[in-house]
Amino acid sequence: MKSLLLFLKSQVFGLTVETLNGERNGDFEQQKENHGAKNVAPQGIPYQSSYYGQKEQAKRVIDGSLASNYMEGDCCHTEKQMHPWWQLDMKSKMRVHSVAITNRGDCCRERINGAEIRIGNSKKEGGLNSTRCGVVFKMNYEETLSFNCKELEGRYVTVTIPDRIEYLTLCEVQVFADPLEVDGTEASDSSESVDGTEAPASPESDVELPIASGMNVDLTNKSFMFPKESDINHVKLLPEKAMSLKAFTLCMKVLLNVPENRETILFSYRTMFYDELNLWIERDGRIGLYMSGDGIIFPRMKFKSEWNHLCLTWESKYGRTEFWLNGRRSATKVYHQKNTVRSGGIVLLGQDQDSYGGDFDKTQSFVGQIKDLKMWNKVLPLRSLKSLFKGREIGNGNIFDWSSLSYSMIGNVAEV
The missing domain is CATH 2.60.120.200 (Jelly Rolls)
Known part of the structure; x- marks a missing residue:
């Protein structure tokens, strides 16, 4: 049986240690001012586990718009499948402060329930085994929630619905993050070569792979x-x-x-x-x-x-x-x-x-x-x-x- 994953807009933001932990629902321009980090999602490369429609859908999630009507072309949408995912390649390792996702506004608000945001350095299997930043318990139509990732480090941001057969729909994803610097230079990710092929990655110590x-x-x-x-x-x-x-x-x-x-x-x-x-x-x-x-x-x-x-x-x-x-x-x-x-x-x-x-x-x-x-x-x-x-x-x-x-x-x- 296949599952459908529908993606809404997502943006990733950075939060300082003084901000509240967990879910946030508010003014993202104010968040940027407080965190000092910008939304790096529009400069990234999006992928998803399957496509319910055109492949261009994956890019709609990082177009900077919080519009949330899938039928009008505002969102991305996967097939119905087991643990569907959407992933953003930020092109280099980043220190992620927060991630915000926007739910679909025209249908099916409950599909996003249980979705997880994960940050890591491997794009294998859509990053399903990366470190978890947050879990969506429940979202309303058109709602945008922000999750404090507590400065998790990685190159890839993944939104996935684990352990069930479902559609994934996202309308916007925002990622607030800063470049990760090593000895004054921006760190690159050695886990992937220039031609896009993935090199062997060391597993994360706290994750048990299936x-x-x-x-x-x-x-x-x-x-x-x-x-x-x-x-x-x-x-x-x-x-x-x-x-x-x-x-x-x-x-x-x-x-x-x-x-x-x-x-x-x-x-x-x-x-x-x-x-x-x-x-x-x-x-x-x-x-x-x-x-x-x-x-x-x-x-x-x-x-x-x-x-x-x-x-x-x-x-x-x-x-x-x-x-x-x-x-x-x-x-x-x-x-x-x-x-x-x-x-x-x-x-x-x-x-x-x-x-x-x-x-x-x-x-x-x-x-x-x-x-x-x-x-x-x-x-x-x-x-x-x-x-x-x-x-x-x-x-x-x-x-x-x-x-x-x-x-x-x-x-x-x-x-x-």
Whole structure:
């Protein structure tokens, strides 16, 4: 499946240490006066991951105009794809104070939610592994937000929507930055030659690169193996549908290799500020479900050297929540009645997210194997849940399905 990335205008600005951190929404001419840095974006070279229309679209993002009507030619727009991106080559290494982006004004304001601004010295894969400057939580139509990059250094500025299939649209990007000087001379970027070919770049020490990824991969008869305790190893899952849920069924098989009396994360879905859906093995072996607050506890799962089949169902109207273990209903409880699971988050296997997409604790990491994960945006009937445990065909999950899974593996994770 392809995703569309729509770009709005972006400009990059510099902020002094005296200015407020984080998002800013205000007078950019005043910012320039305060920072003493100019918008260098118009002098750069723009690229993007794909083109919904003409390739000239990429340049519209740095034309100095905050006009935000895509249909009138004000913005750039990618195809719908996994982690779409727009990137600016500033032609030399710069000290970036701030970056401002302008959202589309005529349609689809929510597409930009979750976008990340990244600064670095490699244009490989659109700079998706560069250092993060900021994250867009939410933007209104035509809105311009400025992000304090705290003098991050690099040649490339990237705006991307990570970990989901989406369009990226930007109407303006502004970059406020100063040339990076070394011994009185402006530094050049040795990672790229004059003819535009990229030389080998040293990886950033704080970034773990994906070791494998795939779109709609059939993993039948395979599993993800997490060999040891780690604060790195994980798998990011990309849903087929937006995870705005008033009901769900989540099923998977797990083979544990952890001692008793240890918390272990089974499934982590987090938006910017909330744990939307986390499934745990508690210290005493019981199963814990946490959805944006206090959780509920289900009976203990036996720690055996064998596969266990787990299914969890929940619906919002009455709050009916059921936990199934190896084809049998283990418990039924009422939980989070009238609640909604919010979309726009990150789904991980292997790690619990103490913050959006990060802050992992290796003492809670999953160790063992996971396979046959499926998820629906509805509660499956009893007969289907029993059939699923017996290995019978009941149809594909419409959010995740093991026979057509989109994912990225990070760290020491293997398909076996």
